[in-house]
Amino acid sequence: MGLKFQNLDATESFAVLNKLPVPSLREILTTERVSACTIPVGGGLSFNYAALPVDNKISAALAELADEQQLIEKYRALLDGERMNTGENRMVLHHLTRGQLGNAVEENGHNFRTFYETQLERIASFSNKVHEGTIKGSTGKNFTTVVQIGIGGSDLGPRALYLALQGYYSKAKLEARFISNVDPDDAAAVLEGLDLESTLFILVSKSGTTQETLTNQKLVHNYISSHAPKIDIRRHMLAVTSAASPLADSEDFLESFYIDDYIGGRYSSTSAVGATILSLAFGGDEFARVLRGAHDADRHALEPSFYDNAALADALMGVYLGNILEYRISAVLPYSQALVRFPAHLQQLDMESNGKRVSRSEEPLNYHTGPVVFGEPGTNGQHSFYQLLHQGTEQINLQFIGFLKNQRNLDSVQDGFSSRQKLNANLAAQIVAFAKGKQDEQPNKTFPGNRPSSLLYGDELTPESLGALLAHFENKVMFQGFTWNINSFDQEGVQLGKMLTKEVLGGEPQDAGLSAYARLLGVL
């Protein structure tokens, strides 16, 4: 397809960026700039970068960098089914789970869009039957609770989305719970509170070989057998897996829904992995709204101009902060309690995608790639780690998220302002406090300011805006990976730990230090 792959430090615009003077936020952050620096994200969201130290010259160089690294062309190639996951020689098709934007993607007569749509329809239809009571538990009770057994991408994204939407609906159709950790105290805490006869489990593992998930499957089996022996477990468990997995087409499951190797775990929330639990919790039609929002953001991310493309701008401004100004840490700060676990999902999305040290062509890189990501909801974080953000010695890229309206119907006005307005007054105040700082006679009361932030905001956290938020970060991470010339879609860094764990459980670790730690921890 004629795509050119080169390292960031081989581009001309990178050299230009290194020489441009850095504007002072204390000086540039004006009313006009707050209005002007907004780009639509899709799904009703907007991206505002007024409080980033990016002026016209820097923007122009970043736009040039987007062209030099062919970011839009590479995104288009990915959409069209190019095997952008080079290490594993795989296509990258998560965008296709929410709609078609490129050419038809086919392989041996198998159309992938049709496949993903079919799974979604099967899931919606199954969910409807559960909600109507046509499908019941094996002892005749309606299902009231759904428990996802999965880890990593089969846990973090679906869980973050479930928590984000819980307040949007007055009541979930099925309450969702999650078992992820191989620590049996995790499963025990969930199982102890359940009415097993009205509980439906979903076993989620693309490969069908995930140690934690299979261990928890058996733990749950044993628990049900001993606590509720009259239950027919096969009628209480679904599988979400790939067609090639040992779990596929098994009679152990009431029903199986499918994904494939072209959906990475951390990108699977809009596939059957997220669709099953979220459709059971809120309904298939409601999950379709999440997909529409994500698709809308995916479409916006195709905008060729840097100035109209929020994901592209967010990505490149992040690269500017990271590689020119040496910001190596990113804090995600949602002023929305519903997004309480969204930063944990972003940790996986970003750090597993872009925590890489070799280029796409497998040469060690001379520059920093993906940042460490952490975050907690505001205003809670203000009373926790913001001290360091304001007056510490580290440089942190701040990404705020805010909404104008509540999800739930509870608020009260005190002293002329609702709680929501107080929340957002805090958010506005923080952006400006970080940017402008404050001089004081006492050095410990001085705020140096000039600490950059950006803001993603919308009217309300709805299924559509949530889908757009999810896709925005996926696309941002993708564009950053292209810019750094890395493969954002494999995760070879998780293999060594798995291998050494197997050695321990095989009883013969090669490394003496490993044996020593295993003994210390009661394994050998």
Next chain:
Amino acid sequence: MGLKFQNLDATESFAVLNKLPVPSLREILTTERVSACTIPVGGGLSFNYAALPVDNKISAALAELADEQQLIEKYRALLDGERMNTGENRMVLHHLTRGQLGNAVEENGHNFRTFYETQLERIASFSNKVHEGTIKGSTGKNFTTVVQIGIGGSDLGPRALYLALQGYYSKAKLEARFISNVDPDDAAAVLEGLDLESTLFILVSKSGTTQETLTNQKLVHNYISSHAPKIDIRRHMLAVTSAASPLADSEDFLESFYIDDYIGGRYSSTSAVGATILSLAFGGDEFARVLRGAHDADRHALEPSFYDNAALADALMGVYLGNILEYRISAVLPYSQALVRFPAHLQQLDMESNGKRVSRSEEPLNYHTGPVVFGEPGTNGQHSFYQLLHQGTEQINLQFIGFLKNQRNLDSVQDGFSSRQKLNANLAAQIVAFAKGKQDEQPNKTFPGNRPSSLLYGDELTPESLGALLAHFENKVMFQGFTWNINSFDQEGVQLGKMLTKEVLGGEPQDAGLSAYARLLGVL
């Protein structure tokens, strides 16, 4: 008291440390080292630093640094009531909430140990009456749920401890919930599920002026008035505050318990702030076990020798990694689902204490201070951000935590190993994978290794070991603050945001950018 305060870079040992060669973990991590490098923490916990790049020469220099910076002497002075919180001219007395280690601390005939003990006794007695049913709700129902309304230190520590102990007891005496965020969706989510007639609220604010907490107090009042008007709210709400607060001695509360200005919010879990909710949840005698574990760790932290003092060693090895080897980020990785929110507590503890840029004598520092702290339980994190830890371009100080036994009575053996053993096999494997790495023909499958970690471990997560864990980190943070010559006990960096929020809610922000953001977010 003849204490000498000097900056880290003014010490001789810092210059020595800068010149010492850094040992390679790939070479030094032997069976012998795993056995040898263990220091008792107290409360049944141990600290193992075999996988830190610290050899005899570096240890000797760190021991010398401890002497030069008078770390034990400063801790002793703090215990004896020296006003170590210089900026606010306050004593630092959280150790005294769990026992006496130094001289009696008195002021105008007021003995602080007696004061803290009295509050604990009052709380235990009150809790007993609630458990016995002597104290009931205003409509005659027994209390079954307790809701803490507080933010920051009044939320994170108590919440982390509650979650950590929930599995240790087959059933909590009262189920605990938490309302913290000024986002009304937080309070709504908690309130919607409650039987208000059997719910006891605890309003926690030392100053009695915390915006979020007072806003949520009124929100809860309004909610109860409209949803359960027959409830006498005053008989359903306690206060935990200081004697000087506007909340003190108010008839709005069934009972008030007291703290004082010498207990910082992030250090308040062992004061009335944590005691009230945890004694109500698990019993006063059980909370006393947490205090005993913490006190034991406090005592161990007085060991004069660096080689016998886990908190001191952990602190100084962290300074070595941070200031000599440039590790600016710390990941806390508990292989224990019960510690799911413990990293969030440590974020506040560490980042609010040591995220400072000026010295104790208020001069800007030329070196880095407190790290960014983040973390999630293992093995979950392995399927999320460990990719970056193994193969990313950032340097991260890893702090593992593990236990030999489960809390809950559920496990199952598969293929010869229990889930707990699989969990710990993963933990052992990760330590060695990070330290030793792995060469591979393919660069994307190569692990550079030499990535340091330490391990806190114990037999089981009990009230005692949890208390010790809490105190260990408090003492580590304290010793690091002394080493950097900063004041770890104030938090002036939270003030500017509060001030600008007030300007917005007062309707007249001075800064035009602030007005613009406030309008964008629907406040003005």
